[in-house]
Every structure is written in C-alpha cells, then in structure tokens.
Amino acid sequence: MSLKVIKEIKFGILSPEAIRKMSVVKIVTADTYDDEGYPIEKGLVDPRLGVIDPGLKCRTCGMRFGECPGHFGHIELARPVIHMGYAKEIYKVLKGVCHNCHRVLLDNEEIKKYARRLKEARVRDVEKQKVLKIIAKQAARRRRYTKNNICPHCGVELPRIRFEKPTTYMENTEKLSPSDIRARLEKISAEDAELLGFDPEVARPEWLILTALPVAPVTVRPSITLESGARSEDDMTHKLVDIIRINQRLRENIDAGAPQLIVEDLWELLQYHVTTYFDNEVSGVPPARHRSGRVLKTLAQRLKGKEGRFRNNLSGKRVDFSARTVISPDPNVSINEVGVPSPVAMELTIPERVTYKTRDELRSLVLRGPSQHPGANYIIRTDGRRKRIPANDEELRKTLAEELDVGYVVERHLQDGDVVLFNRQPSLHRLSIMAHEVRVMPYRTFRLNLCVCPPYNADFDGDEMNLHVPQTEEAQAEALILMRVQEQIISPRYGEPVIGGVQDYISGAYILTREGTEFSRREVEEMLCMAGLGVETSQDKEIWTGKEVFSLLLPPDLNVEYKNKICRRCTTCKEKECPYDGYVVIKDGKLLKGAIDGMAYKARSECKLLDKLVKDYGTDTGRKFLDSITRLILWVLGMKGITVDMNDVELDQDAKDRIDEVLQDGENKVDKLIEAYHNGELEPLPGQSLEETLEKKIMQVLAAARDRAGQIAEEYLGMERFSVIMAKTGAKGNMLDLTQMAACLGQMSVRGERLHRGYNNRSLSHFKENELSARSRGFVRSSYNKGLSPTEFFFHAMGGREGLVDTAVRTAQSGYMQRRLMNAMQDLKVEYDRTVRDNTGLVIQFMYGEDGVDPARSDYGKAVDIDWIIHKHMEAV
Amino acid sequence: MKKIDPTHHELVPRHVVLEEEEVEKLLHVYNITRDKLPLIKAADPVVKAIGARPGQVIKIIRTGSPAGEAVTYRLIIK
Numbered sequence: 001m002s003l004k005v006i007k008e009i010k011f012g013i014l015s016p017e018a019i020r021k022m023s024v025v026k027i028v029t030a031d032t033y034d035d036e037g038y039p040i041e042k043g044l045v046d047p048r049l050g051v052i053d054p055g056l057k058c059r060t061c062g063m064r065f066g067e068c069p070g071h072f073g074h075i076e077l078a079r080p081v082i083h084m085g086y087a088k089e090i091y092k093v094l095k096g097v098c099h100n101c102h103r104v105l106l107d108n109e110e111i112k113k114y115a116r117r118l119k120e121a122r123v124r125d126v127e128k129q130k131v132l133k134i135i136a137k138q139a140a141r142r143r144r145y146t147k148n149n150i151c152p153h154c155g156v157e158l159p160r161i162r163f164e165k166p167t168t169y170m171e172n173t174e175k176l177s178p179s180d181i182r183a184r185l186e187k188i189s190a191e192d193a194e195l196l197g198f199d200p201e202v203a204r205p206e207w208l209i210l211t212a213l214p215v216a217p218v219t220v221r222p223s224i225t226l227e228s229g230a231r232s233e234d235d236m237t238h239k240l241v242d243i244i245r246i247n248q249r250l251r252e253n254i255d256a257g258a259p260q261l262i263v264e265d266l267w268e269l270l271q272y273h274v275t276t277y278f279d280n281e282v283s284g285v286p287p288a289r290h291r292s293g294r295v296l297k298t299l300a301q302r303l304k305g306k307e308g309r310f311r312n313n314l315s316g317k318r319v320d321f322s323a324r325t326v327i328s329p330d331p332n333v334s335i336n337e338v339g340v341p342s343p344v345a346m347e348l349t350i351p352e353r354v355t356y357k358t359r360d361e362l363r364s365l366v367l368r369g370p371s372q373h374p375g376a377n378y379i380i381r382t383d384g385r386r387k388r389i390p391a392n393d394e395e396l397r398k399t400l401a402e403e404l405d406v407g408y409v410v411e412r413h414l415q416d417g418d419v420v421l422f423n424r425q426p427s428l429h430r431l432s433i434m435a436h437e438v439r440v441m442p443y444r445t446f447r448l449n450l451c452v453c454p455p456y457n458a459d460f461d462g463d464e465m466n467l468h469v470p471q472t473e474e475a476q477a478e479a480l481i482l483m484r485v486q487e488q489i490i491s492p493r494y495g496e497p498v499i500g501g502v503q504d505y506i507s508g509a510y511i512l513t514r515e516g517t518e519f520s521r522r523e524v525e526e527m528l529c530m531a532g533l534g535v536e537t538s539q540d541k542e543i544w545t546g547k548e549v550f551s552l553l554l555p556p557d558l559n560v561e562y563k564n565k566i567c568r569r570c571t572t573c574k575e576k577e578c579p580y581d582g583y584v585v586i587k588d589g590k591l592l593k594g595a596i597d598g599m600a601y602k603a604r605s606e607c608k609l610l611d612k613l614v615k616d617y618g619t620d621t622g623r624k625f626l627d628s629i630t631r632l633i634l635w636v637l638g639m640k641g642i643t644v645d646m647n648d649v650e651l652d653q654d655a656k657d658r659i660d661e662v663l664q665d666g667e668n669k670v671d672k673l674i675e676a677y678h679n680g681e682l683e684p685l686p687g688q689s690l691e692e693t694l695e696k697k698i699m700q701v702l703a704a705a706r707d708r709a710g711q712i713a714e715e716y717l718g719m720e721r722f723s724v725i726m727a728k729t730g731a732k733g734n735m736l737d738l739t740q741m742a743a744c745l746g747q748m749s750v751r752g753e754r755l756h757r758g759y760n761n762r763s764l765s766h767f768k769e770n771e772l773s774a775r776s777r778g779f780v781r782s783s784y785n786k787g788l789s790p791t792e793f794f795f796h797a798m799g800g801r802e803g804l805v806d807t808a809v810r811t812a813q814s815g816y817m818q819r820r821l822m823n824a825m826q827d828l829k830v831e832y833d834r835t836v837r838d839n840t841g842l843v844i845q846f847m848y849g850e851d852g853v854d855p856a857r858s859d860y861g862k863a864v865d866i867d868w869i870i871h872k873h874m875e876a877v
Numbered sequence: 878m879k880k881i882d883p884t885h886h887e888l889v890p891r892h893v894v895l896e897e898e899e900v901e902k903l904l905h906v907y908n909i910t911r912d913k914l915p916l917i918k919a920a921d922p923v924v925k926a927i928g929a930r931p932g933q934v935i936k937i938i939r940t941g942s943p944a945g946e947a948v949t950y951r952l953i954i955k
Contacts, residue, residue, distance in 0.1 A: 833907065841913050851944030862943075 012202025013086075016212040023074035024048045024060050027215050030244040032223070032233060044240050045218050049073050052222040070217025075244060077211055077274075078251035079267050080178040082167040084275040084282060086208040091163040093185060093196055093205050096139030099171070101154035102187035104195050105139045108152075114138075114195060132197040139196075166282045167271055178271070182209040213274065215240060235296040239277045239288065246270045321348055321469040327424075328460055330447035331634050332532070334627045335499060336485045338422050338436035339447025340414060340467065342373050345440045348469050349377050349411035350418060354404055362410045366401040369394075373413060373440065380409040414438050414469065419476040421468040421483065422448070424456040428818065431455035431491070431498060435483035450505070451626050452485055454603040455498045486623035489614050492856040497610050500603035500626065504642065506731035507722070508633035509550070509596040510566075511640050515581050517546030523639065524549055531631035546636075547591040553628050555617055556589040561871075562608040564599040565730045566719075584608070598730025601629070605730065606860065615859070648723035649741040649785045655716045659709045659743050663781050666705025670698050670774045677772075694772070695754065699747065702779055706746035710739035717742060745780035745788070748799035754778050755795055766791050883922045890939040892923050895950070900934045903950060917951040924953055931955045 025048045032045045039045040045052075047059040050070030058068040082090065096105055104111065114135050121127035142149055143158045150157055162170040169176040185206035193200045221234035233241075250266040276288040279300035287295045303309045323344045333339050354362055368375035371391045379387050379400055390396050404410070414420070416439055423433040434455070441447055446465055453459065470476045481487075491498040501509065511517065519527070524544045533553075563573070567582035575583050576593055584594030586609070601610035614622035651659070676682045677694045684693045714735060717724050727733045740746070748755055755778030756762075761769040767776035775781070778795040782788050788796060827839040834852045836845040851863065859865035883889050895903065904910065911934075917924060919931045929935055931953050939947045 835907060837913075841909065843907065843909060843913055843915060846907070846949050847944070847947065850939075850942040850947035853943070 010199070010202055012199065013204075013207040014214065015204065015207045016210075019072075019074050019212045019214050022072050023212075023214070024071040025073045027073045027075050027240075027244065028248075030241045030248070032237070032241075033231065037231075044215070044237055044244070045223070046073060049215070050217040050219040052218050068219070070219030072217060073215035075213045075215055075240075075247060077213055077270070078247050078254060079270065080182050080209045080211045081267075081271045081274045082178050082181075083208060083210050084166055084278055087163070087165070087167055090181065090185075090208050091161070091169065092136055092140075093188070093208075094161050094169060094176075094181065095143060096136055096196055097184065097188055097192070098151040098154060098156065098158070099184060100156040101151060102184060102192075103151070103153040103189070104192040105142050105151060105158070106135070106195070110138065111191075111195065115191075118195070135195055136197070165284050167275060177267075178209050182206050182211075185209065210274065213243065213277075235290070236277075236298060238290065239273065239296060239298055242288070243270070243273045243277060246273055319468065321471060323348060323467045324464055326445045327448055327458060327463050327465050328445040329450050329453075331450060331630050333439055333447055333449050334437075335449045335451050335623055336437050337439045337449070338420065338467070339441040339445075340420075340438050341444045341446070342440055342442060343444065344467070345414040345438070346370065346373060346375065346377075348414045348467075350414065350469060351380070351409045351411050351471060354406055354408040354410060356406060359404060359406065362412065363401045363404050365412050366404060366410060367397055369397050370413075374415055376410045376412040378411040379404065380411070382407045414440065416440055419470060419480050421470065421479060422446075422465060423468070424458050424463065424465045428457075429455075429493070431488050433483065434485045434488055435479040436485060449627075449630070450502055451499050451603065451630060453502060454500070455488065455491075486619040489619060489622050489626075490611070490856045491604075492854070495855040495858045495860050496605065497601070497607050497614065498604055500605075500607055500610050501598075501601045501629070502603055503732050504637060505630055505633050506598045506602050506729050507642060507726050508637045509600065509629070510725060510729045510731075511642065512546040512633065512636045513550050513591060513594075513596040514546065515595070517640070519544045519546070519549065519639075527632065527635040527639065528552070530635050531628070533628050533632060549632075550596060551586075551590045553625060553632065554586065554589040554591070555613070555621060558586055558589045558612070558617075559872075559875075560584065560586040560609060560612050562599060564594055565597045566595060566728045595729075597728075601626070602730055642722050642725075644723050644726075646785065648721040649717075649738060649783070651713060651716050651742055655712060658712050662708045662712065663705055663744055666701055666708075667774045667779075667781075669701045669705075673697050673701065674772045698772070698774070698777075699754065702747050702774055706744050709743040710736070713739045713743035741784040743783050745783065745792075745796065748778040748780055748795040750798055750802045755798055764791055764794060882926055884926050889923060890937050892927050892929075893936045893938070894927060894929045895934045895936055903934070911952060914950055914952040916954050919953050919955055929953050 025042060025046045027042060027044060027046065029040060029043045031040050031043050033043075034040050039047050041047075047056075048071060050060070050068050051058045051063075051065045054065045057064055058071075060071045061068050097103070098105055106114065114131065117131050118128065118135075121131050142152070143160060159172045161176075164170060169181065185204075185208065188196070188205050190200040193205055196205070198205055216236060221236040223231045223233045223237065226232055246266060246269050250263065250270055253263055253266060272285065273288070275282060275285055276296070277298055280287045280296050280298040281301065288298070289295055301308075306312065323340075325341065325344065330339055352358065352362060362376070365374060365376040366379060366389055369389050369391055370377045376389055378389060381387065382405075387400065389400060416437075418438040419435055420438055421433055422436045425432070427433060432455070434452070436448075439447075446467065448458070448465075456465070458465065470479050485499065489497050489499045521542050521544065527549070561575075562584050564582055564584050566580065567573075567578070568580055573583070576585055578593065581593075581595040584596070584600070585592045596609070598605060599608055601607045610622060610625065613625050673682070673694060677690065682690060682694060684690045685696065688696070717735075717738060719725060719728070723733070723738055724735075725731070727735050727738055750757075759765055762771060763776060763778065767773075771777075775791075778798070780788060780792045780796055782792055828836055828844055829838075830848045831837055834848050835843055836848050837843055853863045859868075884892065900911075907913075914934065917935065919925070919929070924935065927935070933953050935951050935953060937949050937951065939949070
C-alpha cells in the first residue's frame, strides 16, 4: 500500500443530499422498542444504526459491540427549518442579496474589484477574512439608504431585513418563512456565493437551511438498562422523539389541508425542537426539559465547557499507572527519591520480561503474590494471555511460579529504585514534573525531601501530588536522563539553583558555621552517625569547630570566595579579615572564614556554593551535598536548638524612648506642614496641585520617620535573637518584618495614597472631617509587639485587603497571559544547528536566544563567569 | 513635515540588502528555502529608507544583545 500524505483539509456544510447519502435508514416512527424488547425497524434505535448490546451484530457493517462505530440515519423534515448554528450567517447572506434578482448587492464594478482582492488574498486566510468582512458590509449598506435604496442590478426597492433571535427573520413587518429563505438562497449564483464567503463546491448557501436532519448513531446516545429492567433512553433520543412526533403531525396536517394558522404553529414547534436538539441553552428559547423537570443535555452541551468533550475527554484524559495522595516531608529521603506508601506500591506495576537471569527473582515475586510487598499482580504468557495472581490461593501461585519461563512477562510491584514521574499541579514549568526514584515506605503519604519543594511550589498543609509509572525501559531511561531531580538543580529559567536549602536549613547552617560554635569529638561523631553520613573523622582531635564539621561535606579541592548574606556592606571590605563572619573563604575544601547562610545554597537565589558544586563537580556532587547537609543540619539543630518567642522583638526602654521620640518628631513635622498648607505658605511642587504637594511631603516625612525608627530598632536587634538570625541569613522573613514587629508599622495605603475614604471627608468617625493629621489618615505608630489601637487596626485591615485583592487579580492575569504564551510557542524547537524553528520549519531565530546559550548550563545567564576566571588566574600567579 | 531617515536613529539596527549570491549561501548554510525566512513588509520604514525591493533578503545586525552582535535575516514581502 502506498503512503498518502494529507495536503489540506476542507471544511464544508452537509448538503441534504449528503445527509441522505450517509444515512443508512430513514427514521419514520418515534418508537424505540416493541413489547418484546426488540428494536423497531425505522425507529430511533433501528438495528442498522449500530449496536449497543454486547453479543449482537450490526445490521449495517456486521461488526460487534465495541467494533461497530455506529451509522447515521436521517429524518425527512416536512418543512425546512433554520439551523440555529447558522442563523447569523443566514442573516448576513439575506442582507447582502436582492430578494428579486438574487444578485449580490454590489454594482458590477464593485464585484470586479472585490473578486480580484479576494483572489489575491486566497492563500492567506487572515487577509481573506478581512476582505470578506468588507464585502458583507458594503453589500448590506444599500439597504440602509433612505433614498436610492434600490438593487444595483434590477432596480427593485430593497426592504429592511431584521433578525429576531434566535431563528426569525423579518422583512419590513412580514415574517420570512424558512421555505422562502431557502428559495432565495438557492438562486444565488456560484460567483456571488463566493463573494459572500462560500465555497460553493462544498457549501451552498441553501444548505444552511435544514430539509433533512441527520440522526446520530445509537452508539453516541446509548440507552441504559435500569436495575428494574426498564430501559432509560439518552437525552438525545428523547429530543429526536419530540422532533419525529411534531414532524409527523405537521405532515399530516399539511396533507389534510389544515388551516394555515395550525400549520404555522406546528412548524414553529418543529423549529423549536430542532433548535434545542442542537443547543439547549440558546438565549431567548426556553430550554427543553425532561418529564422530571430536568433540563435536557443535547449536542452543544456535550461538547461545551469544562465538562465537555473537548476539555474533559480530549485535552484531559485519565491515565492508568498513576497515583495521587497527600505529601509529607522526610529529610532522610534523597532529593532524587520519593517515598511511596506500600499500598500504592502494591497497586502500581511494572511489566518485567522473564529471562534466564531474572527468572528466579520473578518466581519469588509471583510466589509472594499481590498482597505482600515485593510481589506481583499479573503474569502474561507468551501468547499474550493475562493471568491474575491470586491473593489467597498459595497452591495456584506455586503452579504459576513453576510455569514461569523465558518470554513470560510479570507485572511486578513497584520496588525501591524504580523510576517514576512525580508531579504537582499547577504544572506551570517543566520542573513541575520530575523523575524520582521510588522508596517504598509504610503509611499512606508520598514523602519528599524538603529541598525539592521550591520547584514544585509544594508545602505540607494538605498538598496532594501525582505519580506516574513509565512502563517501558526506554521511557524509564529517558525519564532518568532528562527529568531526574538532580539534573534540574539549576533552573533553565535563570541559571540559578531552584533546588536547595530552605528555611531551617539556612539558619541551621549559620548556627553550625558561625564563629564560636564548637563540638566535642563525641558530639561530632554522634551527629555524623545519626545523620547517616559515612565520613571519616580524625581520631586525635578532641574539639571541633562548626566550620571544620561543615568542611567534611566539601570536595577536597574546592575553592570559593564570596560575600555572604550577613555581610554588612562596609565601605571598605576587609575581605578575609572580616570581623563579622561576612566574607566566606573556602580553600582546598576547608571552610576557613565566614558563616554559611542563604548565599551558599538557598533555593531560588544566587547560591555561590551550590552553584559552583553543581557546575564544576557535576550534579551528582550537588545532590550528595544537599542530601548530606540537610541531614547534618537536622542534628545540629537537634543539639543547638532554634526557637522564636515574643522576646525576640522586645526592645529595652531606652530604645523604645528613642523610637517614640523619632515618631513624635515625624508627626509634629506633619502638623507643621498642615499648618503651612492652611496658612497658604506651602509652595506647590512643579506640575502638582497644592493638595498633592502636601500629601507627597507628608508621605515622605512619615516614611523617613518609620525608617529611622526601624534603624534604631535594628541597632538593638542582635544576632543573639533567633528571629534576627532567620532574617539576616535569608532563612525566612526580612529585617523590615522584624522592625514592624518591634518598632513601628508605618503608613498604611490604598492605591499608593494615604487612607481617606470611608465616611464623608474622613476615614473613620473617630476623626474630624477633612482632618489631615498622620493618625487620621492611616499612619500606624504602634508595633505588632505593642499592639494596635482600634483605629489603627482598621487601617491595617484596609491596607491588607488591597494586598489580597492585588494577589488574586495578579495570579488570574498572569495565568491567562502564560496560557496564551504557551499556546503561541508550544511547538517552537531548538534545532541541532541552534536555530529556533516552528513546526513548519519557519526560522524564528537564527541563533537560540541570539547567543545560543542554555541558561541551565550558564553562569547566571552568561556564557562564562569572566570575573571568577580572572580571580582564579590572579591567585595562581 | 520634516522627513526623518530612520536608519540614523540610535535604536534602529543596521539593515543591509543581501546580494543574490549571499542569499544562496545563506539558504545553503541553514538548509532552508526562501519561504522559511522570517518576513518583513516592504512598507517597513527602514526597508523603504534603504530602498530594498520585495523578494530581496535583508540582513539585520543588532548590537547590544547578550551575544554582543546578533544577526538575523528577513525576506521582504509586499
């Protein structure tokens, strides 16, 4: 058989002939089954429409249930009806065509002009749509003339045409029947149809009106048998019953020569049923209901929306070999691993082929069966037949194990070391799905290392995650090479680690490595042992500093120097002589100076140490470092302890007095500004009104006062307070948060202005109207520690609410923006010649990112770190 | 109104019309056909300023990109 390549797809409209041609049966009766329960011929479940009962054969194609795709039937409508989905298009055509001569309402010159433009635009769809829009507008224009509203071809006067949703068209005051409309559309010439946007080969205008209605195969509207044995039909079938009944009545009435009025009423009713058959949520049409009052789900409802065919069944399919449960933390699993609960491990399987080498192993798994952990659930014989391994028939298990031979496949339980994909929604970037190695554990949660929380954006307040098991060796190998967690330590987004220390691991590292931390040899050995680190320690060293302990985890030839987070940014840096532990020196794998903090290995930041380890020593070293440091620090914290309490933000009286003075001073300055404003002594800033100037100056004064208060508080907040350690090392929070707790909250604002709305000309009823003072416009002088006054509390809530609204709006907007970017760029690809091309081969960039650099392999986005190379070179010289 | 030559503006990168042999070489290097090149309208102010015609290929040399200098090519269309 020769290969055929699809060149193009043409979409058209089903013509009545096409509907009849594809139909296998003309449906005439509204009944479904007879008294014996057999489908009635020419009824709605005619056996030629397909099979829905197992065991029966299709009368059309001879295939069984599940094989036969179903076949369309059709209904001959007694009178034509409007297809509600094309109502708007019909209106457009009616407007643009003469009712008398059926020509398009353009003069010959215009026709020529637009035909040419259309021809030029032929291949470019966007261009073509534009031209068509202009044509439709130009053609309809003549109707709206008050004078000279005549057809350019036959000169007849053109009446106004109105479209009354959903399916009625009025010419002046007269209603146009679907038959009239169809008659008009039929007479439009092929050339004119083309100008109106039709391709007459596949879509004649009159096909917009239905004269024959396709009846969907029974396979898409299967009836279900209730427990009582009664059959319950699908909503679509119900709708078709209605259509056939009314169609029949209409035909009988017409044949009997019934009065025009009755015929029209029935026609209208038929139109209603056909409309709701397509879409039961058309505005202006009461939805068709079931006898029970339930609204029927018809064609459009099946496809539309989140639960529709597209979003639920085509874009989002359910998959096998997956699991989902709550996640919880475990610092003892590697970042590469995921703890899988044993009940999950016994449900998920991997097919493993029996060979001479694996036979004995797999036999023992089969013997253990499906209900003991390293076991198996199924065996697949060489002929492809599957056999379930019984849980409580040991004899049978034995026979199955005996039977096992080369070529058999065993679906064995998930075991330690298997490769699985782990995912947390929303999957916003590629790091939201990574490959982990399985570690089977008791209980019912997935366990993961805390260092991998940042890329997943996971925490443990009830988060759930999904796990997928690749079934073939190829898939497993590919996942392991491309998606393994340790390969993702450096983010492809900005070239910095996304996987790294978080929270206590940062403050813990500081406590371990700061100047003055010492351990006895016993303590060191205990820590290393408990952390499970097989590191050799020297026997004749009794007192260990924290820096020495930390150095045990570093490669012996590592050399790094950097300013860390607690660096005080002195005007002249003393570098290696830094008295504050602020300059880190690692030489030949020994931490000589400085404390380890957020700057060393905190996730999502510029980590000097981790970055260097991964880039210079490889991902294996990076992973080992993270695994061991997290375990070590767990025990450091267990010994040294870390805690936070109210005293962390308590200042002594001296500090409180100074802060009070600064704030009072600020408020006084504000009062003076207000006075100057009232006396007309205030000079407006360029381009601003007097009021704006005043507001701006007040904000400045108060901001300065708060900053000063914060500075004073900082002087008293020393490193002996654990909260300060957390803030300064970058573990959690910052100094601003702490000064807000200790000294003063500062100005609350909404939309960047001081608070002023609420009551008439004042923020709250506690103040005078038009009062401008700091207190009355949302300046919170108290600290969290001192507590807020009632008015301050309310102001704080106002500012806080704006923050919440902003986050909600921002996430919605950025989410939508991201979706659009993803859809626009999803099939762009970097080719081997480093060009970026789309799926048609069109070149987007001649060099990826203009420099061809992969950010994940770069140094903070740059191809090479020149500064470091020079530094190293200078050292060597 | 004063006519402004856009090629003199500091934000406008250098545009050069390619000779036919150069175009052939370019297409050969990237193993592409003409229709796979990015496009630029003949009505583009810079294209008009350098007097390039539809069907010709221009080379755009941007400075100040991460790579120092980035080169791209565009096919002029009507």
